[in-house]
Amino acid sequence: MDVSIWRGGDDGEYQTYQVPRLESQTVLDVVTYIQRELDPSLSYRFACRVGVCGSCAMTVNGKARWTCRTHVSKVAEGGQLTLDPLNSMPRVKDLVVDMETFFNKWADAKGSFKGDKTRDDALADISPDDPKRKISSAGIECIGCGACYATCDVIKWNPDYLGPAALNRAWTLVNDERDVTGLERLAAVAGDNGCLGCHSQQGCVERCPKSLNPTGAIAGLKRETIKAVLKGELS
Amino acid sequence: MSASALRTETYLWLAQRLSALILTICITVHIATMIIAVQGGLSSEEIIARIGGSKIWLCFYLVFVSSVAVHAPIGLKSIMREMTQIPMKRIDFLSILFSLIIGVLGIRAAFGLYGLGGA
Numbered sequence: 001m002d003v004s005i006w007r008g009g010d011d012g013e014y015q016t017y018q019v020p021r022l023e024s025q026t027v028l029d030v031v032t033y034i035q036r037e038l039d040p041s042l043s044y045r046f047a048c049r050v051g052v053c054g055s056c057a058m059t060v061n062g063k064a065r066w067t068c069r070t071h072v073s074k075v076a077e078g079g080q081l082t083l084d085p086l087n088s089m090p091r092v093k094d095l096v097v098d099m100e101t102f103f104n105k106w107a108d109a110k111g112s113f114k115g116d117k118t119r120d121d122a123l124a125d126i127s128p129d130d131p132k133r134k135i136s137s138a139g140i141e142c143i144g145c146g147a148c149y150a151t152c153d154v155i156k157w158n159p160d161y162l163g164p165a166a167l168n169r170a171w172t173l174v175n176d177e178r179d180v181t182g183l184e185r186l187a188a189v190a191g192d193n194g195c196l197g198c199h200s201q202q203g204c205v206e207r208c209p210k211s212l213n214p215t216g217a218i219a220g221l222k223r224e225t226i227k228a229v230l231k232g233e234l235s
Numbered sequence: 236m237s238a239s240a241l242r243t244e245t246y247l248w249l250a251q252r253l254s255a256l257i258l259t260i261c262i263t264v265h266i267a268t269m270i271i272a273v274q275g276g277l278s279s280e281e282i283i284a285r286i287g288g289s290k291i292w293l294c295f296y297l298v299f300v301s302s303v304a305v306h307a308p309i310g311l312k313s314i315m316r317e318m319t320q321i322p323m324k325r326i327d328f329l330s331i332l333f334s335l336i337i338g339v340l341g342i343r344a345a346f347g348l349y350g351l352g353g354a
Contacts, residue, residue, distance in 0.1 A: 157317035191236055191244040192316075222248075229245040234238055 001072070003030055003081045005042065009091045014082070015039075021079070027060050027067035030081065031095070044095040051209065054145030058095050059084035064147040066209045086150035088159075102146055102163070109166040109194070110185035115178050124178045136175040139168045139217050141210050148204035148214055160193045164204035164214030167195055171217035174224060186225050187234050195221035247309050254306035261299040287352015293345055300341030308334040 001021045004014040017034050028046055035042040046056040051069040058067050061075050061082050072081065089097035106112075117124070126133050148164040155161050170189045173179045189195050195218045204214040228234045272285060286292040312330040315321050321329070 154317070187238070187241065191241045192248075192313075193236070196244060196248045226245055226249060229242055234241055 001030075001076065001079050001081065003034065003083065005031075005034070005082075005094065006084045006091075007042075007094050009093060012091075012094075021072070025072045027058075027065070027070045027072060027075065027081065027083070028056050030072060031058075031067060031083065042095075043093045052143070054143035054209075057086055057145040057147050057150070057209075059086060059150065064150040064207050066145060066147070069209060086146050088150050088152070088155045089146065097146075099146060102149055102165070103144070105162045105166040106144070106169055108188060109162050109170040110181050110188045111166055111169040111173065113173060113176065113179055114181045116180045117178070126177060130177075132175040132177060135220070136172045139172040139212055139214075142168055142212055143210070145209065147207045147209055151203040151207040153201060153203060154197050154199055158193065158197060161197045162189065162194050164198075164218065167198075167221055168212060168214040168217040171220050174221065183228060183233055186221075186228050189221050190225040190229065190234060195225060198222075247312075250305050251309040254302040254309075257298065257302040258306055261295070261302060264295065265299065283348065283351045286348050288349060289352065290349075293349040296345035296348070297342060300338065300345055303341065304334045304338035307337060 001019050002016055003019050004016045006012055007015045017038050019030050019033055019038075022029070028049060031042070031044050032046075035044065044056070044058070046068065047053040048055075049068050051066055054066065056067045057064055059065075060067060060070055061077060061080075063075075064086055065075070067083075075081070083095060085091050085095050085097045089099055089102060092098050128134075128137070142165060144165060146165065148168075149155060152161075152164055155163050167189055170185055173181065174185060179185075191197075198215065198218040200215055200219070202215045205212075205216075208214065225234070273281070275281075286296075308330040311333055312326055315326045315329065316323070319326075
């Protein structure tokens with residue numbers, strides 16, 4: 001099997017390797033084979049190998065995927081694989097990107113939980129069937145792999161856009177009754193660089209390996225931020 | 236970002252959606268009228284006979300044109316922002332200019348047609 005891999009940073013080039021085709025072979029297996037057997041200078045990221053950590057996301061034949069959970073048989077068109085680093089993030093080397101901006105946007109979107117209880121207070125009593133808890137739970141499984149961010153066209157057009165992962169995270173917290181950030185978070189995710197920038201193209205939904213729905217989360221943020229603006233709460 | 240900028244962006248976003256809502260109705264009426272009324276070829280006499288002098292049609296087209304003058308420039312603003320390197324201040328200026336051109340030409344045309352018909 002021919003495998004073309006982007007080597008270097010922005011001014012790099014593709015290098016092609018011959019890799020033996022094996023049964024039940026994942027794309028991560030292919031990259032690991034190349035690094036261990038053919039070219040130890042190849043840089044890439046992985047940790048868990050089983051779809052838990054989210055660190056092995058790359059562009060496989062043009063689409064952002066977790067390489068550990070992508071079987072070669074499902075994606076190798078004509079026995080050919082082309083691997084690039086994730087889009088919309090600065091390239092460090094080969095298949096490794098700098099995810100600092102991606103995670104900073106989570107912070108910009110007030111993506112961290114802030115409660116007002118101490119360890120001496122009773123636990124919050126929230127039923128799993130509570131409607132807001134259900135909305136929150138629907139988006140909580142994001143592991144920050146960046147596949148949605150790398151797929152989103154709006155980020156390519158407007159690098160200041162917060163992106164689907166950060167906005168999805170914010171939406172889970174907007175619906176978390178224990179969180180007290182409230183309007184501060186809505187102000188952080190409002191406007192054209194926030195939820196209103198989304199064109200609802202749903203590339204993030206299409207490519208999310210966890211089958212989450214960031215577009216739906218962003219639509220929820222649109223409703224809540226607009227309500228807050230109309231009530232004069234974000235001034 | 237300042238609260239006033241957030242408010243402006245939010246109101247523009249809302250204005251674009253609300254004008255789209257009006258436009259779906261206007262465009263449906265517009266296209267349905269074209270299909271139903273224009274059976275024997277399009278002629279200016281026939282259009283003037285139907286629309287000219289009618290206050291209802293005048294109101295309809297004033298609403299239609301106003302909605303376009305609100306809707307299209309906001310969309311154009313997003314396109315210019317995302318697809319070009321034009322600075323934001325110039326994009327705002329061009330969008331307002333585009334809105335004025337559409338609005339003035341459209342309203343002038345609606346009144347022009349109104350004035351051509353009737354007794």
